[in-house]
Ligand SMILES: [Ca+2]
């Protein structure tokens with residue numbers, strides 16, 4: 001039998017929004033490895049400033065010291081969607097919880113400020 005002891009699950013628990021790119025809210029979705037991982041049952045989730053959103057997303061089969069990059073995108077109706085930034089996390093084996101700030105994509109935003117809460121399970 002194959003051992004799974006070297007495989008971790010990265011659990012995304014919460015997304016804090018401190019500042020948005022758009023006027024009233026950003027239409028947020030999260031991408032990992034080219035696939036949308038949140039929200040699960042719709043295209044995007046409107047997020048307003050100074051809010052915390054529960055995520056409850058698992059990113060499975062992560063190995064130790066692997067870099068996990070989550071992209072935060074803003075959906076747009078009339079223009080192409082904008083990648084506002086990335087969260088980069090490394091699973092070192094500690095359970096956490098941890099908080100990681102979004103690094104802005106300077107081509108799309110100088111305003112958006114988000115932080116991701118996560119843990120290793
Ligand atoms: Ca938008």
Ligand SMILES: [Ca+2]
Nearest residue numbers: 076079080082
């Ligand atoms: Ca756009």
